[in-house]
Amino acid sequence: MEGLACVMFLVFSVCQTSSFSGFLKQPTDEKQAEGELAYFNCIIKRLDNTEYVSWLHNGHKISEDDRIIDRRNIDRYSIDYDPDVRKYNLQIQNVQRRDSGEYTCTIYNSGGIIVAESKSANFTVLQIPREHYPICSPIAARYSRGQAIIISCISENIEPPVRLKWKRNSVDITSGIDRKMTDDNHVVNYSFLAKKSDNRAMFICELTTSANPSIRRNCSCGPINIIYAPVVRIKQTGNIVLDKEAIFICYSDANPEEERFEWIFNPPIDRNMYLLENDRILRITDMKRILNNTKVMCQVTNSMGIGSSVLYINIKSQVSSEESKADYVDTTKSENKDRPKDKKSIPNHQLLITTSPDQQKNTTHISISLIVAIAVASIVVILGLAMIPVGYMRYTRRQPSDTVSRGRPVSIPDVYFEPKDHVDPMLPQLGLSAPWMRTVGVQVPGECEYDMTYTQISPQSRQAYYSQRMYTAASM
Known part of the structure; x- marks a missing residue:
């Protein structure tokens, strides 16, 4: 009894001496994807010197004041500590799945006894599928046409669940899908019957997750190998004409490749009547009337079976030599x-x-007359067109047209002028100077005062000028 009384006294004493008065901020629930940063708040109103703050993760102490004491997470956990405002915020870098759970901000006294606790904050880690997911099931080396095929796409069962989707050659598949969830895996199966069109098809499983919309991964099954017997068709090139050559081509689609081509006729025809090229092309060199309605079959064989196609000869046109x-x-x-x-x-x-000889003669005569008339009319039209530019040039030469200088029309004058500042060269026989005959005329606008600069030159004035100069020289 005395021991129990002592314990109760100590507890009562601790409670009385504690100075803790409450939380200004408490942690709240958080959600964060793997690899991201998480943050939890804890701010104390007042704290005694003998008390300290610790963070608990699922009841396990991970810190004391500003120190991380959890050795497993010492490189990722840290405390945003400020003693002045008594802030003890918890930061978690590179969030991992094991970080999920409850986090509590707790007040301890010097004796290691809990004085107070904040509300527990639940931390949900949004899980990202590991790098090697999704995984597609292996496929067989080949499948027969009509065989049942099941392909599977597997990812891990995480929270939130991943989305798996099958595609065939980049087109979404909506039918034949079966989804299964186990404790560890999320499986999506696609089942179908092998068809000829599935040969060389690629089946892709695409993975996405709401935890990180930027993540998009895939795996593939294929290209898938579907084997089948030959699918055959015969193509006829043009109409079948009597006494003409007829060509038939045998087309085949097979996997594996064709091993043998064979042409069969019913009723049988003579081997000399046709030729074969690469066993695929049939040439009947001279189509006879007896071949009409003959059944022609192309039969192709590979390791999966035999395929064939039938065509009946139908002569479309029969023209006799007469x-x-x-x-x-x-x-x-x-x-x-x-x-x-x-x-x-x-x-x-x-x-x-048909036409009679007289009709043919009249028709020939009319045709020649018509050709001659058309030829004469064409020559007249050509000559008329050729005379147009000739007449135009003659007309423009008689009547000078205006030219354009610096954006305005300038009329071509009838009178040309020479500059007055010409030089009189010496005449060899008289030793006298005479006016220098210039060979280039100067065009002067009508509004120019040419009396001071230019003088009009005419044959009469030039002759009078020469006479005067020679008389003056003789007098001297």
């Missing part, structure tokens, strides 16, 4: 029968057009 001298117009599809000679039955066959 009728080839006359012109004809193909009005409708011809049938595989001889053309009737009666004009009443022509609508379903070719319409023959």
Whole structure:
């Protein structure tokens, strides 16, 4: 009893001597993605010198005042400490999954006894899938046409859950999807029956997460190998004409590649009537009437089976050697029968057009006359067009047209002038100077006062000038 009384007395004494008066700021719930920065606030109103502040993580002490004492997280945890305002904020760098849980700001006395605690803040770490996710299941080396195929995409089961989506050649797949969640994994399966169109297809699983929208990863299955028997078709080049060459081409799509091509005829035809090129091209060199309605089959074989295609010979046009001298117009599809000679039955066959010798002669005469008339008219038109520029040039030479100088029209004058400052060279036979005959005239505008600078030159004035100069020299 005495021991119990002592303990109660000590507790009562501690409570009485504590100076803690409350929190100015307490931590609140937080959410942060892995790799980011988290921050929790704790500011005390008043604290005694014998008391200190610690942060607890899920009940485990990780700090004392401004020191981190948790050795596992000493490189990532830190205290934003300010003794003047009694601030003890907790910072967590490079957030990891193990950082999730409850955080509490706690007041201790010197004896290590808890004096007060803040509200617990719940920290949710938004998990990012690890770098090696997603993982696509392996596929077989090949699948047969019609075989059931299941491909899987796996990621880890985290919070928040990742989003997995299958695509076929970059197109979203919406059917045949099955999702499963286990304790550790998130699995998305896609099942389908192998088709010929799936050959060489690429199936891609894309991973995204709401924790970090910038993250987008994928894995792939493929290109997938679908094997199938040949798919065959025959193409006919042009119409089949009697006594002409006919060409048939056998196309095949197969995986693996074709091993053998074979042409089969029913009824059989003579081997000399046709040629084969690379076993794929059939040439019937001379189409005969007996081949009409013959069944032609191209049969292709590979390791998966046999494929074939059938075509029936249908002769579209039959023209005899005598009728080839006359012109004809193909009005409708011809049938595989001889053309009737009666004009009443022509609508379903070719319409023959014949002319008599006299009609042909008259037609020829008219044609020559028409050609001559057209030629004469063309020559007249050409000559008329050629005379237009000639007449224009002659007209413009008779009547001088204005020219343009510095943006304004200038008329070509009828009178030219010479400068007065010319030089009189010495005449060789008289030893006298005479006016120098210039060969370049100067065009003077009408508004220019040319009397002071220029003088008008005419044959009469020049002759009189020479006479006067020679008389004066003789007198001297």
